[in-house]
Amino acid sequence: MNITRRALMRGIGVAGLAAATPGIFAPAIAQAKPVRIGILAPRSGAMGTVGECGIRAVQWAAERMNKDGGIAGRPIELVIEEETSPKDTIERFRRLVLQEKVDCVQGLISTGVSLGVAPTAEEEQALLIMWDGTTQDGVKEAMPKSNYVFRSTDNECEAVMASLLAIKYFKGKIKRIAGINPDYSYGRNNWEAFQQILRRAGVEAEVVAEQWPKVGTMDLTSHVAALKAAKPDFIFSSMLFADLPVFMKQGSAAGLFEGVNIALPAAGWQINQLKKEFMPENVVFGHNTLYFALPTASPLQKAFVDDYMGRYKEAPHWEADRAYFALAAYKAGVEAANKATGRWPKLDEIIAAIPEQKVQSLGGPGQFRKDKIAEQTFYQGLSTNKNTYDFPTLSTVDSFTADQLQKPPGVDFWDWIKTSKLPV
Incomplete structure (x- = not known):
C-alpha cells in the first residue's frame, strides 16, 4: 500500500482541524523541539x-497542555493517521515510528486491530498507548508481559457493571432473560458474563432467546420479532455500533420494550443517536469512563464538555476520555522521569515511570497498573427522558473503579467472576 504524506497544518485551531485533512496538529507555543505524538484512530466506517x-x-x-507548557517544557505535536484494517494500520504505525519519528503512538479502538499492532510495537521497540484497544484474545490476555504496549481496561468491564446494576435495580423482576449481542467474542463473552453474575447473585432466570446479529446489520426486524415472541422480562444487549439505535428504534416500533427491563452496557458510544422518541426510560445505560452530564464533574470535565457541546452541537462520549487519558498518562510519565533524572528521559525511563502515575482525566482519576493495563472510573445508571436534550440522560448515577470490574493480573476471567468480591 502506498501512503502519501499528509498535508502539513501548523498553528491552526481545533475547529479548523476537525474539518481538514488528517495530518499534523501543532498548536504554536515556545520554539522548543516538539514532542511528536502519533495518533491512530478510525475516521470512517x-x-x-x-x-x-x-x-x-x-x-x-494538546492545545490545553501546550498553553500550560506542553510536556516538560516541550510543545506537543500530533501526527494523525487513520485506523482501518489490521494490515493497513500496522503499515501506518510503522510509518509513524520509522518515517515520522514520533516519540509515542496513541489511539486504536478495535481490539481486532490492536492485537495486530501490539506485536509490531514490541518488535519496533516503540511506545504504544491504546485508547480503547486491548490485547485480549476473547477474555484471555494475549500479551501479559508487554514491554512497550499500554492497554485499555478489559473489554468486559461495562458488561460486568451493567449486570451488577441489573441485580441492584431489578432483582426479583428478572425471570425470563433474552440477549441480543454482536456475533463475535465481545458480545458472546458479555452475554455469558451477565448470566454467570445473575446465577452468582441467586437469580434463577430462564434464557428464552439469544440473537446474534452480525455487526453492522441494519435490518433487525427478524431479531426483534424473535425476541418479542419469546416474551422476555429482561433484555441484555452489548450492541455498541450504529446498529444499536436501529435495534432500539425497530424494537420500539414493534412494542418489544413494553413491560420489559433492559441493560445496554455500551450505549454511551451512540448517545447522540439514541433519541427519546424511541428510548424507554429506566434502561441500565452504560457510559463507560465518561458521563458528559455527571453532577459531580471536575472543572476539567466541565470545561471540556462545555467547549465540545458548544463547538460540535452534540455530547461527547467515553472515547474522548480514553484519548485524553492516554496523553495525560504519557505526560505524567515523562515529567516524573524528567524530574528524577534532571534531563529529558530515555524511552525506558518514561515507560518505567508511567505505571502508578495517578492522572486526572476527563471522566475522573485513572492510572496504569504495573502490567500496563488501565484502571479508570466507570459510570452507568438508570436512564431518564426528562431533560432538555433529545436523548436520554441518567436519573441515577453509579460509579465503579476498574479494579472492581476487571480481573487482576494473571487471573482467569471466568474464575474471577466466580470468586471475586463484587461491589453489588
Whole structure:
C-alpha cells in the first residue's frame, strides 16, 4: 500500500482541524523541539464517529497542555493517521515510528486491530498507548508481559457493571432473560458474563432467546420479532455500533420494550443517536469512563464538555476520555522521569515511570497498573427522558473503579467472576 504524506497544518485551531485533512496538529507555543505524538484512530466506517470524538478530545488536550507548557517544557505535536484494517494500520504505525519519528503512538479502538499492532510495537521497540484497544484474545490476555504496549481496561468491564446494576435495580423482576449481542467474542463473552453474575447473585432466570446479529446489520426486524415472541422480562444487549439505535428504534416500533427491563452496557458510544422518541426510560445505560452530564464533574470535565457541546452541537462520549487519558498518562510519565533524572528521559525511563502515575482525566482519576493495563472510573445508571436534550440522560448515577470490574493480573476471567468480591 502506498501512503502519501499528509498535508502539513501548523498553528491552526481545533475547529479548523476537525474539518481538514488528517495530518499534523501543532498548536504554536515556545520554539522548543516538539514532542511528536502519533495518533491512530478510525475516521470512517462503523467506528468513524467514535474515532472522531477521540481525535477532537486529544486535539483539545494538546492545545490545553501546550498553553500550560506542553510536556516538560516541550510543545506537543500530533501526527494523525487513520485506523482501518489490521494490515493497513500496522503499515501506518510503522510509518509513524520509522518515517515520522514520533516519540509515542496513541489511539486504536478495535481490539481486532490492536492485537495486530501490539506485536509490531514490541518488535519496533516503540511506545504504544491504546485508547480503547486491548490485547485480549476473547477474555484471555494475549500479551501479559508487554514491554512497550499500554492497554485499555478489559473489554468486559461495562458488561460486568451493567449486570451488577441489573441485580441492584431489578432483582426479583428478572425471570425470563433474552440477549441480543454482536456475533463475535465481545458480545458472546458479555452475554455469558451477565448470566454467570445473575446465577452468582441467586437469580434463577430462564434464557428464552439469544440473537446474534452480525455487526453492522441494519435490518433487525427478524431479531426483534424473535425476541418479542419469546416474551422476555429482561433484555441484555452489548450492541455498541450504529446498529444499536436501529435495534432500539425497530424494537420500539414493534412494542418489544413494553413491560420489559433492559441493560445496554455500551450505549454511551451512540448517545447522540439514541433519541427519546424511541428510548424507554429506566434502561441500565452504560457510559463507560465518561458521563458528559455527571453532577459531580471536575472543572476539567466541565470545561471540556462545555467547549465540545458548544463547538460540535452534540455530547461527547467515553472515547474522548480514553484519548485524553492516554496523553495525560504519557505526560505524567515523562515529567516524573524528567524530574528524577534532571534531563529529558530515555524511552525506558518514561515507560518505567508511567505505571502508578495517578492522572486526572476527563471522566475522573485513572492510572496504569504495573502490567500496563488501565484502571479508570466507570459510570452507568438508570436512564431518564426528562431533560432538555433529545436523548436520554441518567436519573441515577453509579460509579465503579476498574479494579472492581476487571480481573487482576494473571487471573482467569471466568474464575474471577466466580470468586471475586463484587461491589453489588
